[in-house]
Amino acid sequence: MLRATLKSLAARKLRLGLSAFAIVLGVAFVVGSFVFTDTLDETFERIFADSNSDVIVRPVVGEGDQFQFTGGDARTLPAAMVDDLAGVEGVDRADGVVSNQSVFVIGSEGRLVGGTGAPGVATNWTDAPAEDGSVPLQVVDGREPRSAGEVVLEAKTADRAEYEVGDQVTLVMPGDPPQLRARLVGITDFGNGNSLAGATLTLFDTQTAQVLLLDGEDVFNSIGVTAADDTDVAELRDRIVSTLPDGVEALTGAELAEENEDAIQQALGFFNTFLLIFAAIALFVGIFLILNTFSILVAQRTQEMALFRALGAGRGQVTRSVLVEAVAVGLVGSTLGLLLGMGVAQLLKLAFALFGLDLGGAGLVLQPRTVLIAYAVGIVVTLVAAYVPARRAARVPPVAAMRDDVVFPHTSLRVRRVLGTVLTVAGAVSLGVGLFTEVGRAGTFVGAGVATVFVGVALLAPVVGPPIVRVIAGWFPRAFGTVGLLARENAQRNPRRTAATASALMIGLALVAAMSVIGQSTNRSIDRALDDGLKAQFVVSNAVGQPFSPALADRIAGLDGVAEVARIRYNAAQADGENVFLAAFDPAAYAQAAEFEISSGSDGLPSDGVLVSEDYARDQAVGVGDTVEIALPAATREMEVGGIFASTQLLFADLVVGLDTLESGGIRPADSTVYVVTERGADPAEVRSDIEEAADELPMVAVKDQEAFKAEQRSQVNQLLYLVYALLGLAIIIAILGIVNTLALSVLERTREIGLLRAVGLSRPQLRRMVQLESVAIAVLGAVLGIGLGLLFGIALQRSQADSGLEVLAVPWVQLIIFVILAAVVGILAALWPAARAARLDVLRAITTE
């Protein structure tokens, strides 16, 4: 039996190849996601692993302090502590470290280097060795920085900025003045070939760094301690800890590396999840393709199965033979998918390099876990998809071997109708629970609900599909005569097959349609929020939210024609032990610039007060007069809720504190957004050019009027939308393959009929047209089902978020109609190859085929 199975497998290379391709794509995406994130991980791991000192002493870093959106941690250690540490037993040397993440390099062409989210790291030059005893940074050209007006750049940074030793370098500084010019005296590089993953690195001598970054005080951000030979690092750390004052901690280089890795992993984990969701969608769609392919294959092999049965094979043997086939296909598909996945990861790497996140020469990381997952996923998915057809194969009666016209024993549609309805309703309920109720793991409910609805509707598709196909293909005979009639009838002759094929496309398009509804609604909601809420004439900010020197807002405030300047700072913090996003501004100034509605309490914001959004007040059950414990690097304080404000699209935080709260919390001042309100009667063009002049030194910020600001917000939404579309494109490609596959198999199945049509005078172009029209009917059915579902999903999602700022429901009808038209085009394209195959069939052989 096994030999017979494998032989028949080899004889059907083409058909199986097509179904294997679905697995290849799905697995490739999973593998690509894992390999890419592993590679990212390793890149960062290497950065952190080798460059730390033996022991690091720094102000205590709490939970939630790791991601600073504003100027970063402002706390420092006095220089005296460096000398004290150098005196501790077992310490070889101690070096004060100045570090900052907001020093950016302007290239020789006047363009900002990086600035797309990667930090601009600045530090003081030191020759202190790292854990492994080597000096991490080596001067490769010129010399180290020695005095004010001198600067050294890391090699890649200098390369990207197109600077050479001796050039005047322009730097954007976090303080005042916001720009600095210095002479490039040297270029350094990592001894071990590390890369900075897109960040830039600028080095000053210690004193200059203190002047520029620490207000000229003789203090440091942290202190690196080098252990003497033969000293145990952990013991040394403990010894150091006992000498430290409160609020200062010591940890080993390895511990710091681990901490950094954890933080990165958290950030990347989200990214990995994001990619894996699309991989899951691709596999889910792939299941439909594989299921359909196996169903058709089994149907076409009815006689062969019946022959096996007639020759004495048991039902179990027939089932197993189909499953063995599935395992073989899964194995081959997984292997190819693994290889293709490496390609996908390489592509992702290239794409990221394009956006400034250069992973250097690090090779792709293929962990054994990835290989295991690839095979597990590929084989399990194929087995699951093949199980139903395998069961059906076993039900072929032996007598079918003797008959010419076998009708496959189909289960009645009633089972499907009941099961489909139950699943659809259950999925809808799960979706509703996830969206509209306060339930833990809402995302899981939503995801499971959507998937269940897809399965339910796919089961119902053979029931609801035919009437829709009748409408879609109804005009074919009128427009295309007999060819149209034949195509219409072909599209309807096997509702299950048509429905299963269309369902694959349905899934991709439903998600695309839902996203387009959400995207459009978000854009309209932002537009409305800005129309209603933004009173400022100008907005100064940068698109990725990178903070900039507060000196700019000071200067703008002094300009003629400017009535009010409202600066907004965002920072991460912990509120009652949970990570939150904190906004800081002066409510009075802010209210001049933007709608800020206090629904209860007052907008007065004392230094120990906090304002919370209605959402937060409801979710956390806090009211005016209650306190919230807010933890910032330098202080954890009980803050009293002074007022509750209405949630708005303009404000990305649920908690608002005063600017002084942030500063006293140890956060270096830096603005995220500055709103500018002009005086009545001031000439907007004049004010604008004045602001632009003031901002000239900060190339990372842009001055925008209301329209431009709206456009910027919209383009951010759209970019995300296009990214999602691109990823969903994979599911759609798989669905298209499904159509190709179904048509190719149908053509094979109808060889004799096609031969007859050719014999009685159907020309090749007519035959091609017939296959194409059938394909269009299938594709458009998928589009109609998908867009219908997508609309429902999108509307449900918008409704559920209506109170959280997504208040406008906007359906992009034109776009949706374009999707349907594109689906028709996809149908034509998918039919190209099967139609060509059909047209190539030798008439005589087609007729005489058995």
Added chain:
Amino acid sequence: MTDASGPSAGPDPTAARAEGLWKVYGAGDTQVVALNDVSVEFGRSRYTAIMGPSGSGKSTLMHCMAALDSATSGRVYVGDTELTSLGDNELTRLRRDKIGFIFQAYNLVPTLTARENITLPIDIAGRKADAEWFDTVVSTVGLGDRLDHKPSELSGGQQQRVACARALVSRPDIVFADEPTGNLDSHSGAEVLGFLRRSVREFGQTIVMVTHDPNAASYSDRVLFLVDGRIVDEMAEPTAERVLERMKGFDPVSRVS
């Protein structure tokens, strides 16, 4: 094209002919000669049967004559048209307009009704069926009340009658029938054969039928005997007994089943 019907097309008494037809499959040791220098004429308004044992080349001859297969060498004429020089499009059009087919396995399009199957060649050509002629053909084959049924709702005999009607309704120059009764019980087979003979007698249709059934051959005007790719004999006004006798002469073991 409009007067492609029957004898009025011209004085030429042959509807189709072949000259020096060779058909060779394979090469070298595995070479098989299916047709060995066959020259033959099929008379207009005549009912010709081609007989021969399995592998005698009778189907190949028909396929070559019917523009379904190309000969290795030699010439084939349908009416005045020489086939060997035609491309696929011209052959397609020729099959559509000048040739009718009846196959052993009915070969109806399962998605179309009987009526749609009958008018299929005319519809493909984008022409209108001649309503009177359609009615005549349909009533002759006796399908009147089953025209709107799908093939799966018809018996084998009924299906083959639909196939016959399809072959006749476009008034082709010549109809080729390949074992038309092969899948039918004797009663249904007799009906179909009778109908084919009537269409020759009453409508002047030209029919060429491949069969290995002496009884079926007895309905024809003339029987050609093919053995090993050559025409070895022919018989006018055949009867089943004479055909059977003649067949036995060709082969020590009769293949007639």
